[in-house]
Amino acid sequence: MEEFGSFRQVAMEVPFGKTFPVGTDYLKQITIPGILHFAVFWVIQKRNELNTVEGRLLIMGELAAEKHVNYIISVEKKKDSFESVVMEHLRMNGAYWGLTTLDLLGKLHAVDVDEVVSWIISCQHESGGFGGNVGHDPHILYTLSAVQVLALLNKLGVLDIEKVSNYVAGLQNEDGSFSGDEWGEVDTRFSYIAICCLSLLHRLDKINVEKAVKYIVSCKNLDGGFGSTPGGESHAGQIFCCVGALAIMGSLHHVDRDLLGWWLSERQVKSGGLNGRPEKLPDVCYSWWVLSSLIMIDRVHWINKEKLVKFILDCQDTENGGISDRPDDAVDVYHTYFGVAGLSLLEYPGVKAIDPAYALPVDVVNRIFLHT
């Protein structure tokens, strides 16, 4: 498409495949053809403008960042809120989702660091593990979130690193898998959690890495994906966990990148959103799990990024803030985080870069590994 000024005579392509001149000659005559030509001319000019990045963002809609920040900072005190009732025991996860989102939107300074840190410490147990909230039993899920939040706040120094890492390392089983806690549930989610956590603490040497890799590889399926246990159906969430763990352990060569990349790209449906398995509905959280996996195996260009951005933006509640699993559903902190994190991976302007393996802002990860 050639560039053009407002009323210069140029030839241009119109969507119908014909070329015809547009210019002041026609406009001098206020005729129906003249008006029609002007209308087409105007539409095409708009289309050209909208072909720039900024233009495309305009038609896709905008990220209501301020609204989402406010949503997170003041989760409403509604007595009948279902979310409020169920969130108590996993407040540690909620803190990670909320605070990471704030950081990605450049608003982490709104938080009282000391208060968060002392609350986190009060959730720690004798064993070194963290519970989901004060008075809850320790579990690997909340231990990672605690470490991630402390990393965000640059307060890892408050930890007894040996204690925490011993707790996590102690959850590895003979076959290389990891349990969630002393009660023994095994899932590749826990492999990722343990490996991510120990890596952030620079203590990966406390586990048997070779066996950990072996177990994850045993969960690889014929479609290139990974399940929760050997033989378990490939699922984007589990794939993120396995690929992330392998990436952190420097073992991505076990992944068939082309095969898995194609499987992941097949998650994109007509609406532009991503699902987690064949024939399932799209959900904003897969914008994270599918996308981060694609980035880690260097295949993200295989999906249509623009359509995905549009899908995520359509899941916003632009009035009250927050993001939901799909357009017009109720919002929650979890999907708000995954929507913003997904936009970060898609390099949406105004959102900080996030590391696809550690699920923390890149500057935080750099601080930990490069001492910057």
Place this chain on the structure above:
Amino acid sequence: MESDEEENQPWIPIWQRPEWSDVTPLPQDDGPNPVVPIAYKDDFTHTMDLFRAVFHSQELSPRSLSLTSEAISLNPGNYTLWQFRRAILEALNVDLHGELDFTEVVAKGNSKNYQLWHHRRWVAEKLGTSATSNELEFTKKILSLDSKHYHAWSHRQWVLQSLGGWEDELNYCDHLLEEDIFNNSAWNQRYFVITRSPILEGLESMRESEVNYAVRAVIARPENESSWRYLRGLYKDDSGSWVNDSQVSSLCLKVLSTKSSSRVFALSTLLDLISYGFQPSQEFRDVVNDLVGSPPGPDSNLAETVCALLEREDPTRANYWRWRRSKLP
């Protein structure tokens, strides 16, 4: 478990019942400025206050057990409740068959809950093979409501491998696929059965019949990602056999020759075959050129033409198909 006589009395919230009058409830300590402030329903607050009291004193009693039932029904996601319940069950040496009923009741409320399934597995493990048919029935019930329920499938796979019961599993997969040929979980389970069942012959022996099965499924719905992947998976480490199996290539031909069929997976399978050394006959060239809609140029390369078609038929993944084209020799 509640006694029958309680059903005739007006329902009193647990924290107001006389058997709890000696306990001082412990309120939640959020600190002066909670990090992620959460509002509470009254029921929940009072019940959890009681729970915190017995948890703090580690009271492993029958009334604590009832309390966990109540609290779990209000918030089944709270893992501490479940853990404490297990501690009580162990301490009191309770008959765990009752737990199977309890988890089923909780599942009716919300079955997408890791704690519930982990608890169920813990119970089943303790009960051993006497629980096998119960577990298969339970997962079947859940799957009849949601045939792709990830937790249910995960549990079912664990039951089969730990407790047995493989006899009807392939039939069960047949049944589910008859209901919904697109059910990826059922296809996955089918693969699980033919590769791991101790009472079947193994993948290689069953390959021929399974290929027939997959081919029929593809012909019925050529747009089905799962059936195509299953077919490919039957040749897991043996691409040579896959390329040489005329059933696979003629399947592609058949789908591509049928006017109304969805073509993307047939085209991509043909592309894969060619990449692995398949030599397409003139029939393939003809049918592909028909799809392009214009006569082939003198130097036209079938694989390249297929890539171009895929870009057109599957624009969402245009970048992927362009990359495939770039990889052609």
